[in-house]
Amino acid sequence: MRKAIQGIGGAGIAPSVMMAISDLVTLRERGKYQSMVALCWATGSMAGPVVGGVLADTNWRWIFFINLPIGTLALVSLFVFLRIPNNDVHQGPWWKQLKRIDFVGASTFIASVVCFLLATQWGGVRYSWSSPTVIALFVAAAVLLIMTIIVSWKLTTEPMLELDMFYDRARSALYIAVVAIASAMFANIFYLPIYFQVANGDSPVIAGAEMLSFLVPVDLVSVISGFLV
Template structure:
């Protein structure tokens, strides 16, 4: 049984656990080379599945996981998810062969998907309404820090042994797992509802197909397999939309998407995270392939960006409730675009780190820290408390799909150019700028929709007027 409510203590426990799951989305990238050295018989195409299987399963399970938490209790599902994530971390960390490593990554992904929406969904109702904007600000700081600190921290741990990238989760995660039941209250389970398991499976398959096509686009060379995966996702998505209109308790509620500006906000979220993910990939490759830094030194040179991102997110959290989240999201997205623009214009084969890479990455970091918590706040505007976990899950799906699209677009844009030449990256930086501009456009659309007057009620029918006149 949980103790007397201490919301910030509960939040710190949930935030610590979720930092680990977000970190794992980005930390593994820099260790792929070291993993390949240990499993020498594994091809580069096979190694890519260490990243792909996590991306597919994580994105596919998110929304069903959110509905499970809303239906059966968010703390319960959060605990189960964190336990699975730690089990997967252990399997991956001690894997004697490549197959066991993939199994560990799959278990990690399912656990992370169960934990991510239900962690925030469990703790947010413990706060008063006036406190929630600040809570979302700090949560966004955790998300920004986890994403941005993945490459540098992965570089440091990979220098010791790539297995520590997974094993480092265990001591911190186990402490959080023990504390969950003590400090987080269980949410009431829904009564009288029927979970749409067919809809859940359809949604999971659609997202899995889309993520598979995007994640493997480079390996498959944008051939018929990629187009087929995207087509399958589109067909399944259309079937899900039809089912959701008819089912009494759909896995993806149409009412959430009818909220004014919600669709544009989700497009902005996807475009922003696409730009951010491409920026992180480009930065890591530029420092290692062009400038010749080893993984550790490249990680240390990337570290100022995550540091300033955390500070910016903390400041954004303090401003929550005083400045509308849309305005802060617009400012942060503009700063991300400006940072990528600086990098695209100034970086060369021998550019000064202090006068080119550092200013651009700091500006982008400020943008990420400012925008991310407020994009989440926009996603949850008007979401009822009993649907918090589902709302967070939908936001996270758009974040993951956007990241996959941005990464695939960046890889496609640089083509077959040499990664050792700065000129190859120039078009890639413009992809980042373009993604941020798309996000800006979507957020401006949100502003236009939310500031427009509500449509007038439809006039009464002739029959209704006749009845009233009598």
């Protein structure tokens, strides 16, 4: 449950930062500020495996608590320093702004992703791939995804999933590339520490240090690319 709460909170950080940058700076300067965000990400991703390894060797429960002081400092800084321009024609009370959120589409999409992840995680491990449980999860994921598309197409004026984004071939190819790259990257981030510890017998600290050979090039390219763009 604690990991799920962390996941929900963490999933909103990067999109929120990018949206704030879009509201605060011009398109010409956006790459520079996105590189600064990438630098923060690089610092955390390089320090995280080593610090996480130390925590795993001492008291792994601190993995869940270490975000509290850092998150509190970030939250206070947002309230003190962040000033978003009030240039939205749809401005109004916050409870009216909530009506613009596509809760139905978001719920069906999240449920679809959860079913798909459970099916791929349990298949071949807890259940066989041909078991009714795994098949039912795949079917549920497909049905919920179709429901998300229907909601986005017919039932809301501001859908979470804008189908118009997929009409352009160049953008569609870019989305596919991003999904493929992110899938490969996060699969490595998740499984490499397990491989180092289980197959090689390394300690959590050593496994975290070995992850730097993968993370450092990725982070450097992320920072440099923003300035080049």
